Amino acid sequence: MSTLTVSLLQQPIIWMDGEANLEHFSQLIAQSAPCDLWVLPEMFTTGFSMQAATNSLNETRVLDWLRALAHKHNTAICGSAAIQLTDGAVNRFYFVTPQGDIAYYDKRHLFRMANEHHHYKPGVSREIVEYRGWRILPQICYDLRFPAFSRNHNNDYDLVIYVASWPAARAKHWQALLLARAIENQSWVIGCNRVGEDGNGLSYQGDSQIIAPEGEIIVTALPGEATVISATIDRQRAIAYRQAFPAWQDADSFTLTPPVG
Numbered sequence: 001m002s003t004l005t006v007s008l009l010q011q012p013i014i015w016m017d018g019e020a021n022l023e024h025f026s027q028l029i030a031q032s033a034p035c036d037l038w039v040l041p042e043m044f045t046t047g048f049s050m051q052a053a054t055n056s057l058n059e060t061r062v063l064d065w066l067r068a069l070a071h072k073h074n075t076a077i078c079g080s081a082a083i084q085l086t087d088g089a090v091n092r093f094y095f096v097t098p099q100g101d102i103a104y105y106d107k108r109h110l111f112r113m114a115n116e117h118h119h120y121k122p123g124v125s126r127e128i129v130e131y132r133g134w135r136i137l138p139q140i141c142y143d144l145r146f147p148a149f150s151r152n153h154n155n156d157y158d159l160v161i162y163v164a165s166w167p168a169a170r171a172k173h174w175q176a177l178l179l180a181r182a183i184e185n186q187s188w189v190i191g192c193n194r195v196g197e198d199g200n201g202l203s204y205q206g207d208s209q210i211i212a213p214e215g216e217i218i219v220t221a222l223p224g225e226a227t228v229i230s231a232t233i234d235r236q237r238a239i240a241y242r243q244a245f246p247a248w249q250d251a252d253s254f255t256l257t258p259p260v261g
Contacts, residue, residue: 041193106121145173154248168204
């Protein structure tokens with residue numbers, strides 16, 4: 001499948017109320033036009049909280065909701081949630097297909113300025129998800145600042161998705177880095193960020209975007225607005241651009257090591 005219609009849910013998140021957030025997102029998806037892939041923000045069940053994993057929904061509830069919604073609307077759904085496991089908490093990006101297949105990625109780069117690294121376990125691997133002929137790299141918020149980790153190794157992905165709780169105070173960083181990731185990796189880039197104010201008093205303005213491999217911003221959400229943005233993206237556009245301008249052939253190689261802590 002060469003094209004995907006994707007929709008991004010740039011929304012406020014009800015602080016630490018998992019069921020209320022699931023109901024809100026369920027209604028939005030039901031009221032919106034069908035698409036191939038829905039993208040939710042980081043920690044979509046709770047907001048970005050260091051206590052989220054132990055004070056909200058468990059993994060079974062989150063996965064049951066994702067699978068039921070994906071099946072009902074014949075769509076894939078992705079986003080991250082704080083999950084408490086037996087050996088510690090993780091900030092986990094889920095990707096669920098209409099058939100109920102589940103892939104996940106645990107956030108590798110934990111935001112130390114909020115002490116996230118003291119409350120969550122870091123992920124240790126980079127994951128590629130395959131869906132309808134697309135190869136997709138899931139990433140979470142702070143990962144955006146580390147280009148070596150999201151490097152498109154010999155064209156091993158077509159699309160990178162960043163889900164985020166990125167504060168308005170650093171909105172220019174978010175916008176600039178999303179654009180850089182698209183240009184340097186010659187890949188489609190999706191950035192889905194929340195809006196509103198969280199329980200810690202931090203404000204978020206969204207600036208969710210869909211960016212083409214050449215760096216063209218296809219669609220961007222209005223800052224601060226609770227909205228849904230959509231676009232149809234084409235995998236062949238990325239392939240053709242890499243062939244016409246094969247900068248990827250001159251990329252440096254990097255050896256990744258697991259994070260400490």
